[in-house]
Amino acid sequence: MKLLGGAVAAVDHGGSLGRARALFPHAPLPFVDLSTGINPHSYPLFELPATTFWRLPEGARNHELKAIAASTYGAPSAAHVAAAPGTQILLPRVASLVKPGKALVLGPTYAEHARASAIAGHAVAEVSDIDALAEADLAILVNPNNPDGRVIERSRLLDLAARLRAKGGLLVVDEAFMDVGPVGQSLAGYAGEGGIVVLRSFGKFFGLAGIRLGFALADPLTVERLETQLGPWAVAGPALEYGIRALSDTAWQADMRRRLAADTERLDALFNRFGAPVASGTSLFRYLSLADAKSLFSALGEHGVLVRHFAERPRVLRVGLPGTETEWERLENALVAWTSRREDASKETAR
């Protein structure tokens, strides 16, 4: 168990071009940003009615969004869904559902969970074994996990939830990448049982991270507690409209799942070809574990291809999917450059 001290401090994230420019000031622009797990093929943009910008978001429209989200994610009903301006802003509120106690996060994972738990006043520790989570007042895991794509089976999660519920604890399952994950392991359908909060992110799979939309699925009383904290009009007009249209569009979703799966195969083959085998991941990001991860990160970055590295784990990388053929080419060229640099270095050593 790793105790996380000072966890309230801001954590590093992918997706910042400002940070990329500071790291790689001589890289050719624009950056190919593979540092996030956001789908590069966004749901098609459409013209929003002007009233979406002008008027306060309508309560009835928010309810419609919740009903569609329940149906698409497989939650029992709209009353089991809280809609928020992004999952991120929900984290401290969800962590505050349990009075300050012991929060355990199944790690390594998305760092904001530990931070949110600390903000909510919990003593936070990271554990590497799911069974250890049963000791928590607040147990948090990401399924499939970010950054390595590890999947925990639903039966184990339900067992854990039951044990936590029995003593007034809470299980939080962040399903931010479950849109492409093994849906059979989702807890969305069990959100009504109490002691479970499932988080779903809209922006990643639909490629619309800028509009800020996320959901908590839980029993109706817990949903009400969260909504009380968010107040009326929490979800912006544009997010309501995109959420309603995209979450209803199950045909687009099915096509996109196939497309992302194919892109993932292509990406794995590419990295394999350059001797950087992909270990795991989801169809929205791949996880690489290799000795010279640091040199790969730098070589790609210098060629304007940004991937995600982790300060505390220098031997792993997370790589998102390129969007356009130009981006695929630039990634390939950067890998070529990395390979020749490696070859030069090994010749140098051999001499």
Added chain:
Amino acid sequence: MKLLGGAVAAVDHGGSLGRARALFPHAPLPFVDLSTGINPHSYPLFELPATTFWRLPEGARNHELKAIAASTYGAPSAAHVAAAPGTQILLPRVASLVKPGKALVLGPTYAEHARASAIAGHAVAEVSDIDALAEADLAILVNPNNPDGRVIERSRLLDLAARLRAKGGLLVVDEAFMDVGPVGQSLAGYAGEGGIVVLRSFGKFFGLAGIRLGFALADPLTVERLETQLGPWAVAGPALEYGIRALSDTAWQADMRRRLAADTERLDALFNRFGAPVASGTSLFRYLSLADAKSLFSALGEHGVLVRHFAERPRVLRVGLPGTETEWERLENALVAWTSRREDASKETAR
């Protein structure tokens, strides 16, 4: 002092067309919605870059917004500004800056303040005298006030803030309508002194309530505490872009202030003509106090003109500004209908 029990329950608001349709099912559509204080002449809509929707909001862009907000509102610096997806979602977070104690709200005013204080665990009461606020751990007032436009002078506020600060208390001044209010009474420039949080709303004056953008101005440490709660990416991409452009456009702001002042005069003259004198207000809403407020509310509503009434204060109304000439005409016609109904009723009584 009025103790506010059960204040956590949801409160009624203006601006819901769903509610309007339920109240006035036979009204001609579309409704002329004068039930809010939102400017009907919005900042001009412009085409947003697609990346605004696709990518996570960029930290540097958020900082730019904060710097412009500081300059426009008159706060000392960007470090004195927290940007949020609407002021509303900030209220419980601001109320939680003080540990649970006694919250006093200068009333009658915007009901969400009492609710947010109760959510944060405070014992909440409404007081009608500003001097009584000095007894609070958390003192809240709206300046200029909603719904009656009452203005408290800056010198009195600074005096109150000093008294609260001396005992570790906090003064929250909601300046949601200060864009058109007497700027000389704003506390924005004093946000760095500690013990003061000033709230500013973007959506009302700029007529863009749907994008969800609001600010808290405070000392940098308090700003950091609020931002920790909000997490990264709290403000959506579209809100960042509109915020930066509109808050920078001081020429538009000056023109709009003049236009709204003129519209306000016109609205007052119209109500006066029909024997419903305007008592007070701001250039974004007017406040009417009259014995037959209830009949006026109903007559306007039946003609599809929606104004704001208050369940607990049946003799007052708040009326926003019509936007188009058609809306002005429909308001005038509805007032004509109300007048003839009153005349018929008084003839009936005389008979």
